[in-house]
Amino acid sequence: MVRKPAKSNAKADAKAVSTRKPNMREAILAAAEELFSTYGFNAVSVRDIAQTAGANPGSVTYHFKTKDGLLLEIYRRHCGPMNRRRSELLAAARRVRDLQDRLEAIVRAYVLPAFTSGSDLAGGGTRFTRLRAIMSAEGNEVVRKIIAQTFDDTSHAFIDAIHESLPHIPRTDLVWRGHFLLGALYYTLVTPERVSRLSRGSADGTDAGHAIEELVRATVAALQAAPLDPATPPPRKAPGVTQGRALT
């Protein structure tokens, strides 16, 4: 990461009235989250994080041992609340009677928590999702592990719910389309010049709201598209609800 030209006043700002951070650990986490999600993991140094947090580089090592440990802690912070919120919204969506409305509610249940996290300050969900997007491109081992053990269950639950709403579409196609949804969501968040005030500032700003609506609309349509499989003619009526979930 590019640091500013130093500019040490060296004399004037020496004492600085001993304003100690009430919780430096939190400040470091916040700074790391912001910097990682903006510049990527590799481009940000521990010293960058410490400086942004107003801390000493040694403090970062003290609290999180390694740079990877810091990243891991950020994930730990967000994965729980985000998945909990997703489960809640998914459960509510499943109770929607109209099939079309239910499908849309399911997609919304998946997308919404990515923008508005239940935890900490405004824009937390967006920032964390942007981080996940960047990490999925950079490919970090720590992240791969925690993602596998945290998001896989939730993802399968969503695929299952979607499959119930669209029983005539093979699961394979739905998995692909869910994959595309995630890619579209990620790319929307890592392209700040497109969705300008979406990333910073209040998480329920109109820009983020519009992006969500566009994404939901497009995804629902994509999910409903006829499957590729040439052997399966179109709708028919829903046969039996396929109870057994393949792919745990």
Add this chain to the structure above:
Amino acid sequence: MVRKPAKSNAKADAKAVSTRKPNMREAILAAAEELFSTYGFNAVSVRDIAQTAGANPGSVTYHFKTKDGLLLEIYRRHCGPMNRRRSELLAAARRVRDLQDRLEAIVRAYVLPAFTSGSDLAGGGTRFTRLRAIMSAEGNEVVRKIIAQTFDDTSHAFIDAIHESLPHIPRTDLVWRGHFLLGALYYTLVTPERVSRLSRGSADGTDAGHAIEELVRATVAALQAAPLDPATPPPRKAPGVTQGRALT
């Protein structure tokens, strides 16, 4: 990037019969392309590239001056052929009579060159698109510049063509959906465990082909979805053209 544990035979492989690379510059480019597209720009060092290419780190500086210069040259290599191929396919797609078929042909014209580049060796297109995906997440200044001056025109041409096939949908929505397409495409390429043999090996393997078909099917459906704007009842004619940066 993590380098392997050295393991210097130090004695056995000393002379190595003076096999000089016929074109070291090309070897460096190929190595850089492969490494950047796999680990990201920041995670790969000039020494990594030199070692993979069987060159001296100084040679990289000699040929490309800086690491950024090397990245720039990779983009220069691919942008031309890829956009030329896109234009050809787009022109052919525009001549399709049936509106539904035409829309699908347009989407295919956008997606196909991302997988199979006209230039160099097998998988070149896939590799370069994977690189673009990673760079869009990492955010490099050099890339931003060349992307702006290379892809904007092509992207607008595609949006225009799509808009002709779907005149009742506001351009804004089409821009969003094209944006989602690119995100889905990128994410498909940077997630190798999902589309396993897609990235390496032959570029027209069945896996890549299947991914393309899934992506095209989903995108066409998404593009055809009803627009968001509540003020615009279904068909009608397209109002003014809202120019926006599309599909970098």
Add this chain to the structure above:
DNA sequence: ACCATATTTGTACTATCGTCCAAATATTCA
């Protein structure tokens, strides 16, 4: 107030980074 503990600081270590450069070597062309 005192002590035990938690945290912060400053500094130092080693490794690797991008880039530079002079010498060595290969290539090209008269």
Add this chain to the structure above:
DNA sequence: TGAATATTTGGACGATAGTACAAATATGGT
């Protein structure tokens, strides 16, 4: 061939990376 040029080599530079550690300082319970 010999001279001019192009390329490669190996080593070096300063900057910065992640991490470690002892000393300094703040905090909390008694």
